[in-house]
Amino acid sequence: MSCGTGSRPGASPRVRARPKFLEILPPPPQALPAFTQDITPPDLSPWLTDHCGIPGVVHHEAPRPGPHVVLTALVHGNEFAGAIVLDRLLRERVRPTRGRLSLIFANPEAFARFTPTNPVASRFVEEDMNRVWSRQILSSPRRSVELDRARAILPVIETADILMDLHSMLWPGAPLILAGATESGRRLATMIGNPPLVVSDHGHKAGPRLIDYDRFSDPSGPYAACLLEAGAHWSADTVQTTDSAVRALLRHSGLLPVEPAPPAAASRQLMVTDIVTAETPGFRFVRPFQGGEIIRRRGTLLAQDGPDEIRTPYPDCMLVMPNLRPGRGQTAVRLARTLPTPP
Ligand SMILES: [Zn+2]
Incomplete structure (x- = not known):
């Protein structure tokens, strides 16, 4: 299910595909890929004892x-x-x-x-x-x-x-x-x-x-x-x-002294408009999208979820942390639009 929060009345990323156009993608692989691990867990034992009344x-x-x-x-x-x-x-x-x-x-x-x-x-x-x-x-x-x-x-x-x-x-x-x-x-x-x-x-x-x-x-x-x-x-x-x-x-926040530093790049501000939840175990993105990708065209096919297609509901739609193997009921991706830059 997707919950629109008012990006545009009636603009939902989920559309029921007409059977004639429905192309069923192969089911997603069950196992997760091997993720790169180039850091190891720190030794936190000095801090997990009771320092201030609460361990850790x-x-x-x-x-x-x-x-x-x-x-x-x-x-x-x-x-x-x-x-x-x-x-x-x-x-x-x-x-x-x-x-x-x-x-x-x-x-x-x-x-x-x-x-x-x-x-x-x-x-x-x-x-x-x-x-x-x-x-x-x-x-x-x-x-x-x-x-x-x-x-x-x-x-x-x-x-x-x-x-x-x-x-x-x-x-x-x-x-x-x-x-x-x-x-x-x-x-x-x-x-x-x-x-x-x-x-x-x-x-x-x-x-x-x-x-x-x-x-x-x-x-x-x-x-x-x-x-x-x-x-x-x-x-x-x-x-x-x-x-x-x-x-x-x-x-x-004033807890450490301010250091001279080059001005930071202006932040880009976005608002999540839709949460796309996998409704079927066969939810499948059409390609391995990366978080932060901006999809320029409205109506671009992102994923299939059983009989439904997930499409971008507006132009310049950012994909927030796509979950490439969502279980049924889990958030598959959040869609966000750019907010006007504050003065
Ligand atoms: Zn976390």
Whole structure:
């Protein structure tokens, strides 16, 4: 099912193909390809003990007042590029010159299960930790490894002024910052400026992400959160992109001194208009699209899903993180259009 959010009335990416034109693509291969792995999991043992009352959470506070900046890594246990960068900040003894800095290793239990021979299996232990972030879910009696851990780190999240959640991507694609649905998230992502691709969206139907948590999604609230998708999960470039984005955030929020640097390229801002969900097990892209690709022509065939064709609903449509092997009910791709550049 696709949920249009008003790109143009009646313009849906999903169209039922007329039988005469329906060309059934071969079924997708079952096995995932072997993904390149040029980084290895960091040794986080010094930080997973109890430093500040919560294992896997390290705070540093400056004498001068300033914002509370929270960086989270390992919300998905197998995405450890962010953990490498937080580990680096801790080993380099980076301290805020004002305000408070909290570094969180969010799901160490899933991370501990990482194995290079099946690197996708340790995304979570029992459920996706990035679909549980609402006060309603977190205050429910339901329990899981991820819910228990989310509740354990919640006191830190509840005092964050600025939060960046560090992720990476399974399938190839341009690095980007997801800004959620708020203006504050978009401003924060634009201020970081690196990577310069800022995508506003309304999250997933399966549940709210950390950046969608009530504290950050209140449009009138002063708090801001964004999610970095820094590149392929196990690529050295992803660590570099994460490192640059984290240090840019710390400089712009005043926690680290501003360094003279050439002006960053202007961010490109996009808004997700449609979420295309695979409705059949035979969902198949017509070619292996890359995240960040812009499809110039409206009506371009992207995929077949059983009897349906998925086509671009407008010109210059950007594909956000296509999932080249979506299971039935999973997000296959998000479609985004460019927003006018703010003055
Ligand atoms: Zn992730």
